[in-house]
Amino acid sequence: MGALPIAEFVSSASSASDSDRSAASDEDCLVDDGDGDLVADSRLVSSVRALLQGLGEDLSRNGLIKTPSRVANAFLSATKGYGLSAEQTIGGALFAEAGPGNGKGGGCGGMVVVRNIELFSTCESCLLPFKLCCHIAYIPSEQRVVGLSKLPRVAEIFAARLQSPDRLANEIGGALWDGFKPLGVAVVGETWHLECPRELRSSREPASWIRRSVCARKGSFEDDDRGSEDWQEFVAMLQLSGSSQLSVTKKPAICPLLAGDAAAERSSSSHPNFETMVEAVVTLLRALGEDPTREELKLTPSRYVRWLLASTHGSRLSRDLILGNGVAAVEQDGDHHATMVAVLDLPFCSQCEHHLLPFSGVAHVGVLPAKNHPSSHPRASRAILEKIVKLYSCRLQVQERLTRQIADAVMSSTAASGVMVVVEAGHVCMISRGVKKTGSTTGTLATMGDFAVHGKKRAEFLQMIATANSSK
Ligand SMILES: [Zn+2]
Ligand SMILES: [Zn+2]
Structure with missing residues (x-):
């Protein structure tokens, strides 16, 4: 991180x-x-x-x-x-x-x-x-x-x-x-x-x-x-x-x-609502009592809008385009552990939909092999998991839904009998506003298929994350 x-x-x-x-x-x-x-x-x-x-x-x-x-x-x-x-x-x-x-x-x-x-x-x-x-x-x-x-x-x-x-x-x-x-x-x-x-x-x-x-x-x-x-x-x-x-x-x-700024000037945003959104920020600055024509603030609205658009662009992408329609037949490059593949520390930055402030951290994904392919190793490449995490994190989100959506997508995109997702994140809104829980981090967990019913498997996966975290 x-x-x-x-x-x-x-x-x-x-x-x-x-x-x-x-x-x-x-x-x-x-x-x-x-x-x-x-x-x-x-x-x-x-x-x-x-x-x-x-x-x-x-x-x-x-x-x-x-x-x-x-x-x-x-x-x-x-x-x-x-x-x-x-x-x-x-x-x-x-x-x-x-x-x-x-x-x-x-x-x-x-x-x-x-x-x-x-x-x-x-x-x-x-x-x-x-x-x-x-x-x-x-x-x-x-x-x-x-x-x-x-x-x-x-x-x-x-x-x-x-x-x-x-x-x-x-x-x-x-x-x-x-x-x-x-x-x-x-x-x-x-x-x-x-x-x-x-x-x-x-x-x-x-x-x-x-x-x-x-x-x-x-x-x-x-x-x-x-x-x-x-x-x-x-x-x-x-x-x-x-x-x-x-x-x-x-x-x-x-x-x-x-x-x-320079790159933005060259390419100017192609987003159809860009100018309307910039105008909204100009109005917002005025309502705060600021002068949007002040030198330091001239480009602030377009920067803020660029940031908003970039950090939510996943919501404008097609899931099928990113993940394909079928099961991902990809080589395993996660850490193979008995019958489980664990891909840890997939970084993300998302936007809290309640506060329009970022939360960021890592997702850990555990995958169990499909029952109808008992001889095959479970397959879940880091590359495809990164795509899934990015697709669902680059949008207005809450951490609970992000975790569930990653689990859903992995389950339906890989030949898996079980998926477990653990997301660890820090929320700017948690520490800069509201309850102001200094030093707090948020963990969320979602399980599907065999992971949902086998406590031993869940414990095994959590232990793998703990071991990896302690060696950092
Ligand atoms: Zn800044
Ligand atoms: Zn928030």
């Missing part, structure tokens, strides 16, 4: 209805219940409806009924920071604290560091979420210290806007610098942006996260002739907690969808 499993992420996503946005106080907890019953500006909801219709979805389908309001709500949540004031947040929490008679410390000099503030933000280039784990340091001056909880609170305010990682770090640092005039402020962040579905680029890598470090330095943390002692001490303070291996380097922008 990729650099960092989705499930390692934490969220600080936020929520608010449009009407209470301006009234939000700094005591608002940036938390979203994610159930979609709140909300919303009708322009937002109808924009999401237009996107789903553009994808060819049936909006009356059970799983999609609440999706427009839920997704609209999520976009509001992700941009709640526009209605919150960092100045107010800081201003109400300044305290006088004496410094030492001789030296630095307390409210005069010394250093205050808050580490490992974990946040989710939204990439302004593509509207996908990115994660930030940031560390903030400041040097108090003139006996002013700020309530410690206000540092993450200020970070949350700027994360709950459309952002790039660099700007996010700069805005957090700038707000603290302006807010209580310390001698110096530094913000360091590790950011992770969701990788593109593989159709958007040529690589065969599964979905993963792109990692990059950013920093913002002000006042005494800025480089001087001696390289800023404050900065060096901040880095040392981070290393004390083992919280960061700092590797702040100047790299190109983190958003992987930027890389597809």
Whole structure:
């Protein structure tokens, strides 16, 4: 799998209805219940409806009924920071604290560091979420210290806007610098942006996260002739907690969808609903209070639509075209184990149909030989299983249905008497919104034929997965 499993992420996503946005106080907890019953500006909801219709979805389908309001709500949540004031947040929490008679410390000099503030933000280039784990340091001056909880609170305010990682770090640092005039402020962040579905680029890598470090330095943390002692001490303070291996380097922008702009310009999307969907995203940005003509946002609608189309293209493919009509008579290249073929770790990236956010992971497929071909080995090549997994994952899905559909398709496409499918996945929506189950992953299991009735076979297959996982 990729650099960092989705499930390692934490969220600080936020929520608010449009009407209470301006009234939000700094005591608002940036938390979203994610159930979609709140909300919303009708322009937002109808924009999401237009996107789903553009994808060819049936909006009356059970799983999609609440999706427009839920997704609209999520976009509001992700941009709640526009209605919150960092100045107010800081201003109400300044305290006088004496410094030492001789030296630095307390409210005069010394250093205050808050580490490992974990946040989710939204990439302004593509509207996908990115994660930030940031560390903030400041040097108090003139006996002013700020309530410690206000540092993450200020970070949350700027994360709950459309952002790039660099700007996010700069805005957090700038707000603290302006807010209580310390001698110096530094913000360091590790950011992770969701990788593109593989159709958007040529690589065969599964979905993963792109990692990059950013920093913002002000006042005494800025480089001087001696390289800023404050900065060096901040880095040392981070290393004390083992919280960061700092590797702040100047790299190109983190958003992987930027890389597809040139190709998209050359080929422009052939999808008949592309322009309508782009218009829907433009409307959505306006409804969020954004200016879609702002330079950084000009191509965002088309990137978001490209991502939506690419990550759901399986729903527009013919199953027969992909899998053929008959039984797949293909050579075995799975791991042969007694009478069972197990093909493990088939990577996928799918889209949660409730939140329009990705879930990704691996599918494991176990196949038992057909009873009427007792002498033959069961046949299930990795290639055909990859096709099946891709066909059913590249669409709006729920993990339970994905697992069942893979099992169904394998059963009907191979000479098998039993099929068992285990899907292990991390859901962005589980960690960035709603229940916010940090570190959780989801496993689902489907069995057909002999697997459904023989517990021993199921245990054998699960053991094979466990053994393979433990050797990674
Ligand atoms: Zn992006
Ligand atoms: Zn979801």
